[in-house]
Amino acid sequence: MTTLSVPWLALLILIPALYGAFISRQEDIERAKLHATIASAITILGSLALVVFIITSTPQTWLDPLTWPGGHPLLGIDGFAAALLPALGLMALAWIISTPKRLATPTDIGTMLLMLATTMGQLLSMSLDTFALFSVLWALIASKSDTEPFNRRLRHRLLIPTSISLLIAAIIVEVSTVQDPLAPTLTQGWITSGSTLEWLVFGLIALNVIVRLGFIPTQWWLPSLMSRGPLGQIAMPAAAMPAAWLLYRALCPELFIRHELDTIAVWLAASSALVAAIMALSQHNLRRLLGMLTLVQSGLVSVGLVSGISQGSVGGLMLWLASALALTGLGVTIQALESRLGSCSTLVIRGAGANLPQHSLAFLLFGLMAIGMPGTLDFIGDELIFEGAIHAGIGPTIASVLAVGLSGIAMLKAWSEAFIGPVSEAAKARVCDLRRQERLVLSLLIVAIIGFGVLPHGLLAIEARFVAPHDPSAQQHTAAPAQQLISTAAPRH
Amino acid sequence: MSLLPATLAQPLLVAIPAGLVLGFLVLSAYSFLIKPLSERAIARHTQLAFLACGVAAALLLIDRIGQGAPLTLDLNTLVHTGHGLLVPSFRIDLAAASVLTLFMTILGLVGRYSATYLHREPGYERFFLLLWLFSAGVAMILTSARADFLLIGWELVGLTSVLLIGFFREREQPVLAGMRAWITYRSCDIALILAIVGMHHEAQTVDWSALYASAPSWTPGTQWAFGLLLIIGAMGKSAQAPLSGWLPRAMEGPTPSSALFYGAISVHLGAWLLLMARPIIATQPGLLILVAIIGASTAFSASVISRTRPDIKSALGWATVAQLGVIWIEIAAGFTTLAVIHILTHALLRTVQLLRAPMALHDIRARHAASQGAYLSASAWTKALPASAQQRLYAIATSNFHMDALLQKLIIAPVMGLSRSLDRMDQGFAERVAGADHDQATLANGEQAPNHSQDHSTTRATR
Numbered sequence: 001m002t003t004l005s006v007p008w009l010a011l012l013i014l015i016p017a018l019y020g021a022f023i024s025r026q027e028d029i030e031r032a033k034l035h036a037t038i039a040s041a042i043t044i045l046g047s048l049a050l051v052v053f054i055i056t057s058t059p060q061t062w063l064d065p066l067t068w069p070g071g072h073p074l075l076g077i078d079g080f081a082a083a084l085l086p087a088l089g090l091m092a093l094a095w096i097i098s099t100p101k102r103l104a105t106p107t108d109i110g111t112m113l114l115m116l117a118t119t120m121g122q123l124l125s126m127s128l129d130t131f132a133l134f135s136v137l138w139a140l141i142a143s144k145s146d147t148e149p150f151n152r153r154l155r156h157r158l159l160i161p162t163s164i165s166l167l168i169a170a171i172i173v174e175v176s177t178v179q180d181p182l183a184p185t186l187t188q189g190w191i192t193s194g195s196t197l198e199w200l201v202f203g204l205i206a207l208n209v210i211v212r213l214g215f216i217p218t219q220w221w222l223p224s225l226m227s228r229g230p231l232g233q234i235a236m237p238a239a240a241m242p243a244a245w246l247l248y249r250a251l252c253p254e255l256f257i258r259h260e261l262d263t264i265a266v267w268l269a270a271s272s273a274l275v276a277a278i279m280a281l282s283q284h285n286l287r288r289l290l291g292m293l294t295l296v297q298s299g300l301v302s303v304g305l306v307s308g309i310s311q312g313s314v315g316g317l318m319l320w321l322a323s324a325l326a327l328t329g330l331g332v333t334i335q336a337l338e339s340r341l342g343s344c345s346t347l348v349i350r351g352a353g354a355n356l357p358q359h360s361l362a363f364l365l366f367g368l369m370a371i372g373m374p375g376t377l378d379f380i381g382d383e384l385i386f387e388g389a390i391h392a393g394i395g396p397t398i399a400s401v402l403a404v405g406l407s408g409i410a411m412l413k414a415w416s417e418a419f420i421g422p423v424s425e426a427a428k429a430r431v432c433d434l435r436r437q438e439r440l441v442l443s444l445l446i447v448a449i450i451g452f453g454v455l456p457h458g459l460l461a462i463e464a465r466f467v468a469p470h471d472p473s474a475q476q477h478t479a480a481p482a483q484q485l486i487s488t489a490a491p492r493h
Numbered sequence: 494m495s496l497l498p499a500t501l502a503q504p505l506l507v508a509i510p511a512g513l514v515l516g517f518l519v520l521s522a523y524s525f526l527i528k529p530l531s532e533r534a535i536a537r538h539t540q541l542a543f544l545a546c547g548v549a550a551a552l553l554l555i556d557r558i559g560q561g562a563p564l565t566l567d568l569n570t571l572v573h574t575g576h577g578l579l580v581p582s583f584r585i586d587l588a589a590a591s592v593l594t595l596f597m598t599i600l601g602l603v604g605r606y607s608a609t610y611l612h613r614e615p616g617y618e619r620f621f622l623l624l625w626l627f628s629a630g631v632a633m634i635l636t637s638a639r640a641d642f643l644l645i646g647w648e649l650v651g652l653t654s655v656l657l658i659g660f661f662r663e664r665e666q667p668v669l670a671g672m673r674a675w676i677t678y679r680s681c682d683i684a685l686i687l688a689i690v691g692m693h694h695e696a697q698t699v700d701w702s703a704l705y706a707s708a709p710s711w712t713p714g715t716q717w718a719f720g721l722l723l724i725i726g727a728m729g730k731s732a733q734a735p736l737s738g739w740l741p742r743a744m745e746g747p748t749p750s751s752a753l754f755y756g757a758i759s760v761h762l763g764a765w766l767l768l769m770a771r772p773i774i775a776t777q778p779g780l781l782i783l784v785a786i787i788g789a790s791t792a793f794s795a796s797v798i799s800r801t802r803p804d805i806k807s808a809l810g811w812a813t814v815a816q817l818g819v820i821w822i823e824i825a826a827g828f829t830t831l832a833v834i835h836i837l838t839h840a841l842l843r844t845v846q847l848l849r850a851p852m853a854l855h856d857i858r859a860r861h862a863a864s865q866g867a868y869l870s871a872s873a874w875t876k877a878l879p880a881s882a883q884q885r886l887y888a889i890a891t892s893n894f895h896m897d898a899l900l901q902k903l904i905i906a907p908v909m910g911l912s913r914s915l916d917r918m919d920q921g922f923a924e925r926v927a928g929a930d931h932d933q934a935t936l937a938n939g940e941q942a943p944n945h946s947q948d949h950s951t952t953r954a955t956r
Contacts, residue, residue, distance in 0.1 A: 151927075275915060375514075383641065387694070401683050406679075409676055443525075
């Protein structure tokens with residue numbers, strides 16, 4: 001673990017944050033989109049430079065020189081986070097470029113950048129207080145920018161309190177002897193004495209993870225939120241799943257020691273994915289469908305992360321990255337479709353593919369990528385996650401495979417209802433197909449997903465910096481000691 | 494002594510699936526990003542590619558004649574996922590080379606036929622692009638040395654089948670038929686994936702040869718579980734009872750695709766999977782009996798149903814299912830060479846029959862004239878039944894032996910009911926937390942989802 005000489009990580013967060021604040025005050029939407037495009041492009045390039053740096057450097061974890069007043073680290077990066085950062089930038093770029101000008105204001109575009117900054121902040125956090133701070137900021141910005149009264153109420157009554165609960169956990173860690181669950185200096189699990197305060201912090205973090213990843217019984221909020229309001233601002237942070245990072249860094253080391261809790265976590269994640277997949281079957285609203293598919297993916301990613309073996313962890317990372325990009329592509333397509341036809345109900349826009357063949361193709365491609373069709377990174381991720389799940393038990397494996405299978409049925413059902421068949425009145429409207437910039441961002445996303453899917457070496461090389469020093473085949477079928485599992489899953493300790 | 498040196502044979506083995514995948518990607522990218530391909534261009538590229546693949550497959554076939562051991566190639570050192578899964582690994586023996594050669598030849602012939610048949614049809618380019626992807630999937634299945642690599646081809650074949658069933662998008666029925674096939678495929682794929690993941694967990698590998706060696710040492714429960722899952726996985730594509738209903742419906746697609754998918758190639762891939770999995774299934778005699786029972790019940794029911802169908806494509810579809818049932822019986826009985834020969838001959842016969850199907854009326858008139866007005870009579874065994882039994886059998890056959898109704902009642906309806914209940918419950922929770930929303934009712938049933946983007950912009954403008 002080494003400290004960087006320049007606060008690159010802070011700068012990486014500050015660039016979109018400052019641009020976001022600047023753009024929100026502008027009045028010209030075209031200029032706002034241009035500035036936002038530049039900001040997200042800079043973020044992507046900066047992230048890629050970091051990826052190269054991480055691959056070629058010896059230490060596995062790098063800390064930012066900026067610290068909290070107490071001296072504990074503020075931000076840091078390892079191979080796992082490095083793999084996700086460029087994808088986050090690409091997601092923001094896709095949403096910014098593709099958002100139709102007539103449907104957005106500079107504030108919306110600025111909010112997107114602020115969302116990017118706070119999401120990156122959460123992924124780069126090296127202490128619980130940093131994570132909690134970015135989490136609260138994220139919840140407040142999202143709430144302020146959402147103009148839908150229903151969504152604002154939902155955010156005020158559920159998501160902001162959940163984020164504040166994390167802040168309370170961070171305060172407890174600060175004022176008590178409880179170890180910081182995200183501290184890079186930890187060498188083993190952070191619950192040492194089993195005191196009430198430690199378990200309280202664990203419970204608050206678990207609550208945050210459960211709510212934000214949409215595990216049962218809290219899976220209802222995301223599809224409801226996505227059904228209305230600005231899609232990009234809701235879909236982007238949902239697909240980025242920063243709470244999965246909290247799960248992996250703060251909860252997994254403890255879960256791997258306490259097998260009964262780990263079993264519960266695997267079951268919870270797998271059943272959440274299955275329930276979301278079942279619900280997706282009857283969806284006629286494409287926005288809600290996107291919400292359901294996001295829940296399926298976050299459940300599957302979590303299954304991989306908490307499975308306790310390296311296959312699962314790597315699969316979780318792969319699926320995390322791939323599904324974030326695929327769901328972004330799907331969301332962009334749904335937004336484009338809605339902006340043209342005025343609805344995203346499959347019962348209204350039936351047969352839309354007749355006039356909008358490129359929309360139809362994009363929806364099909366990204367939908368297939370999101371459900372793990374062969375040749376994509378999702379497919380490899382899914383296979384590795386199943387390997388992880390079977391290590392945890394046959395029940396979660398069946399639930400995970402069923403979730404993937406059913407979400408595939410739901411996706412193609414929605415596609416066939418929306419794009420093929422007899423053309424409805426609404427779909428007869430004379431509207432343009434995908435614009436050039438929409439085609440461009442969608443192509444970029446496709447190249448990224450297929451590129452990693454066909455040749456996953458690059459991603460594995462990045463991931464290897466974090467999860468490498470072990471032999472997965474040797475551990476796969478042995479009940480590895482807890483300490484060994486921790487070192488497999490979280491060698492930062 | 495093999496005909497081709499390994500340095501030539503091994504690249505040929507990889508070149509067939511890889512070339513087809515690459516061709517599909519290049520043509521799709523060109524069409525999507527630059528300009529749509531002309532009819533002539535795509536047809537010529539397709540025919541050329543299938544000709545090349547056919548020649549490559551024939552060379553491999555000649556190379557494999559008289560060779561006991563299969564030709565293998567493991568690309569673990571070239572492409573690896575780091576965890577022993579999804580390693581591109583190829584294997585071909587005489588049986589696989591024979592089937593591959595025949596399938597590539599049929600693909601080439603049907604590609605040529607389609608160039609004329611689909612002339613000026615909207616979706617001409619789409620048809621040929623899907624044909625590329627389908628052929629890549631078929632090549633992967635036949636040349637795969639590992640179960641997980643087979644799954645890639647398996648999924649590609651399933652997807653392209655479904656997209657071609659719904660080729661005529663302006664009509665309702667092809668779309669519904671496509672969905673029916675997709676649901677069947679996907680449900681059976683769940684079993685196949687579970688089998689692959691489970692076998693990898695049990696044997697540390699999914700290489701077919703290693704699995705054959707490992708299977709006898711598994712516990713009886715494990716052998717039963719994986720055997721059952723593999724059988725279910727193969728049932729979908731082979732349209733075995735009670736999952737046969739999708740195949741006759743799939744004839745809604747264009748005739749060339751019906752010939753390729755549901756006469757010649759796709760339906761036989763289920764039998765191919767069963768052949769590959771047979772050494773694992775054979776560890777439990779009970780499983781072989783089960784395969785035989787499934788095959789026999791399929792052969793009987795489909796044979797009877799086929800005789801009650803008034804349209805030629807549907808009748809041919811059911812007749813195909815009946816023959817597949819017989820192939821399953823052959824595999825269960827251990828006549829694997831016979832099963833491969835049956836696959837080859839059946840594929841050829843059905844291709845010809847289905848490609849001739851548009852001229853069925855013409856053919857019947859010709860036969861009618863040749864027989865001087867005498868119509869062909871019912872088969873002898875049908876006549877042997879009493880009239881009441883004939884009527885009863887006819888009634889059951891017209892309802893497809895109630896297979897579709899049972900599946901609808903026992904599986905599809907309960908799952909969809911559960912889905913709707915859970916969805917309603919979810920929206921109820923959201924309403925309780927965030928308060929009632931005037932959009933909620935409309936969003937719940939999807940009758941008319943409001944344009945939120947437009948509403949959103951209006952709200953912004955007002956502010």
